[in-house]
Amino acid sequence: MGFDTSATKSIFFIASVIVAVVLSGVFTGVTYKLSSDIDTRGSMLSSVLKSDIEIINDPENVPYNATTNELIIYVKNTGKNILPTSDLTIIIDGFVVSQDNFSIEMLGGYTSWSPGVVIKITIIESLSAGDHKIKVVLNNGVYDEMYFRI
């Protein structure tokens, strides 16, 4: 085997190893991303399936102060997860209530919204006498809604 043949073989060897390593790196990167996305998707679905809330107000007796426009809604965590209260969305009669117009209080001296714990949501919203609909939506899309009368 001459020097020329050896050099050519060496160049082919190095080139093919480089190509294989680059391809391997690309595949590994894609796989890592895919694997991480599968984990995220699993956690999201798990969070949705384990979360549940219930508006526990008496629909015919919802506390509402017509002078201060304060509406009080009680929402119970009936799921199995601790829920965040920071990203709640409140929709009344199809309109989203601004974050500045409602406040949340944890009842019973609890510091987190654990299963069985009730939160009190005080909403400032001018409502006419009659029937209305309220929807409380969690950050993962789980919601409960209730028709009520003022």
Added chain:
Amino acid sequence: MGFSEIAVAAVLFSTILLIGISLGSSYFNYVDELNEAKRVNNEILYSKINTRVLILNATYYTSNSTLILIFENEGDIVLNLDLVNILVDGILIGNVTDFTYDVNGRNDTTYAFQQDIVKVQIPYGTTPSRVTVVADSGVKAIANVSVQ
């Protein structure tokens, strides 16, 4: 087969093996997590479907400003009285265990089993008209209050 082909084949084979292991492990974790979540979801739904609270009597006694509330666990789920809420005239006033209560005459338990009757004495300043009992699962029972 030359040395270079063997080296490339080894690199690609090990990459494919790693990809297989990584994706396989993620998939099985995903399926496990989903199965566990589905089990929990079934538990939540089962508990909602099988909870039934029946208010047998709600009477307000003006003589001692006390509301006596009597309800029965008519469902197939054990009620945890620590998590059973009471609303009077739409205002949440607390859980059953916040007041004087008994279960079938016993006050040494915080659970109401199937067909158990719970009696709660609630001191209340004004004459109420409606009372709501909310079970752990969020199922409600609403009744008018009679006054004596």
